[in-house]
Amino acid sequence: MSATISPLRSLEVLSQHEVNRLRDTSKAGLHDLLRRCSLAVLSSGSMTDDSLVLMETYHDFDIEVIQQDRGIRLKVTNAPAEAFVDGKMIRGIREHLSSVLRDIIYVYNEIQHHQRFDLTTGEGTTNAVFHILRKAGTLKPGRDPGIVVCWGGHSITREEYDYTKDVGYHLGLRELDICTGCGPGAMKGPMKGANLAHAKQRIGDGRYLGISEPGIIAAEAPNPLVNELVVMPDIEKRLEAFVRLGHGIVVFPGGVGTAEEILYLLGILLHPDNHDMKLPVIFTGPANSAEYFQRIDEFLVYTLGEAVRSKYRIIVDDPVEVARTMRQGIDSVTEFRRAHQDAFHFNWRLTVARDFQDTFEPTHTAMAGLALHRNQPVHELAANLRRAFSGIVAGNVKEHGLRAIEAHGPFQLHAESELMRRLDELLGSFVAQGRMKLPGQEYVPCYRLV
Numbered sequence: 413m414s415a416t417i418s419p420l421r422s423l424e425v426l427s428q429h430e431v432n433r434l435r436d437t438s439k440a441g442l443h444d445l446l447r448r449c450s451l452a453v454l455s456s457g458s459m460t461d462d463s464l465v466l467m468e469t470y471h472d473f474d475i476e477v478i479q480q481d482r483g484i485r486l487k488v489t490n491a492p493a494e495a496f497v498d499g500k501m502i503r504g505i506r507e508h509l510s511s512v513l514r515d516i517i518y519v520y521n522e523i524q525h526h527q528r529f530d531l532t533t534g535e536g537t538t539n540a541v542f543h544i545l546r547k548a549g550t551l552k553p554g555r556d557p558g559i560v561v562c563w564g565g566h567s568i569t570r571e572e573y574d575y576t577k578d579v580g581y582h583l584g585l586r587e588l589d590i591c592t593g594c595g596p597g598a599m600k601g602p603m604k605g606a607n608l609a610h611a612k613q614r615i616g617d618g619r620y621l622g623i624s625e626p627g628i629i630a631a632e633a634p635n636p637l638v639n640e641l642v643v644m645p646d647i648e649k650r651l652e653a654f655v656r657l658g659h660g661i662v663v664f665p666g667g668v669g670t671a672e673e674i675l676y677l678l679g680i681l682l683h684p685d686n687h688d689m690k691l692p693v694i695f696t697g698p699a700n701s702a703e704y705f706q707r708i709d710e711f712l713v714y715t716l717g718e719a720v721r722s723k724y725r726i727i728v729d730d731p732v733e734v735a736r737t738m739r740q741g742i743d744s745v746t747e748f749r750r751a752h753q754d755a756f757h758f759n760w761r762l763t764v765a766r767d768f769q770d771t772f773e774p775t776h777t778a779m780a781g782l783a784l785h786r787n788q789p790v791h792e793l794a795a796n797l798r799r800a801f802s803g804i805v806a807g808n809v810k811e812h813g814l815r816a817i818e819a820h821g822p823f824q825l826h827a828e829s830e831l832m833r834r835l836d837e838l839l840g841s842f843v844a845q846g847r848m849k850l851p852g853q854e855y856v857p858c859y860r861l862v
Contacts (some may be wrong), residue, residue: 582731
């Protein structure tokens with residue numbers, strides 16, 4: 413399908429310079445970024461998590477920004493037909509497309525090319541994350557804490573998906589909002605459950621936040637329930653946005669992407685500066701997911717020490733208990749922040765070390781050079797393990813990672829022998845349980861343990 417539309421709830425006026433940057437197809441231009449992110453949004457519901465396949469399937473897709481005296485228009489050509497009904501673009505998809513345009517323009521103009529943001533410092537990076545979220549309208553100071561960040565895989569079983577809906581439903585009944593990576597599976601289920609519960613509670617302004625980034629959005633296109641979409645510039649700022657926005661975190665079964673998120677979170681919470689931080693964390697899934705969390709727990713304890721168990725609670729097959737525990741935890745967060753006069757809408761108190769902020773480019777050299785040994789502070793080991801899992805995610809689903817594997821073969825990871833054995837068992841269990849790709853897709857490992 414082809415159409416020309418006006419942006420919704422987003423930028424309505426651009427300068428000629430901004431329009432030219434969005435049209436520029438050179439390496440320095442923004443057209444390729446806009447095209448890739450826009451195609452992902454228009455392909456919402458697609459049964460592929462391979463960005464190369466998506467781009468090849470719609471190789472003739474294009475999007476152009478047209479400058480007019482009364483504002484801008486977006487011209488899409490050869491877009492997926494599923495994004496339209498009777499020739500008109502679905503309103504939710506149109507909103508998401510507008511959010512993509514807003515964030516690309518804002519990050520390029522005001523973050524990456526503005527001297528007030530020093531992205532080489534922790535303060536500058538956190539400030540950038542704050543301003544991107546504020547520009548998107550995500551920060552709402554007038555609301556009490558109530559955002560539950562839900563992490564988990566996009567490749568999960570039907571039983572696991574139904575369980576995420578049940579948890580979301582009971583969270584919604586307790587007037588809690590949902591924030592996820594915005595894709596399918598464990599990112600969609602909690603939103604769907606909360607949406608029904610909010611309707612029962614007559615909550616008309618329920619929030620279903622989706623936070624993505626350009627490298628992952630094609631594999632995890634925004635699901636239709638997302639009513640606030642933010643596209644962060646990279647995975648590190650995406651992860652920081654989750655932990656700064658969220659008042660509690662629920663982790664469902666997943667694969668390496670979920671393991672990356674867990675290591676990021678626990679590495680931050682284990683930092684000495686965060687010893688008194690109030691942030692409830694629950695690992696949960698149906699009864700047949702118990703082994704998944706047992707393996708995760710064993711790996712975490714071996715790599716990060718017994719003290720890591722104090723940072724999370726595992727609740728199996730009990731959505732009501734998950735929701736009750738999370739509601740109580742968020743009430744404690746509210747009291748803590750009120751006592752310390754902290755903001756409800758953004759966790760400024762949290763210390764995020766530079767190891768968790770520096771952008772990691774998963775090249776073959778960078779992956780081979782990761783320090784995967786226990787002779788270092790636990791939060792530094794967590795940061796390096798997080799980078800390893802991030803590289804595997806890139807090799808599984810991100811366009812640049814897929815191309816690197818295609819050209820140079822699997823990434824090589826070097827680790828001390830026992831840690832390597834534990835890592836091999838964990839990754840092997842993900843493969844055996846079908847958590848590396850969408851159901852029905854064959855998984856070819858993008859890594860090799862050396």
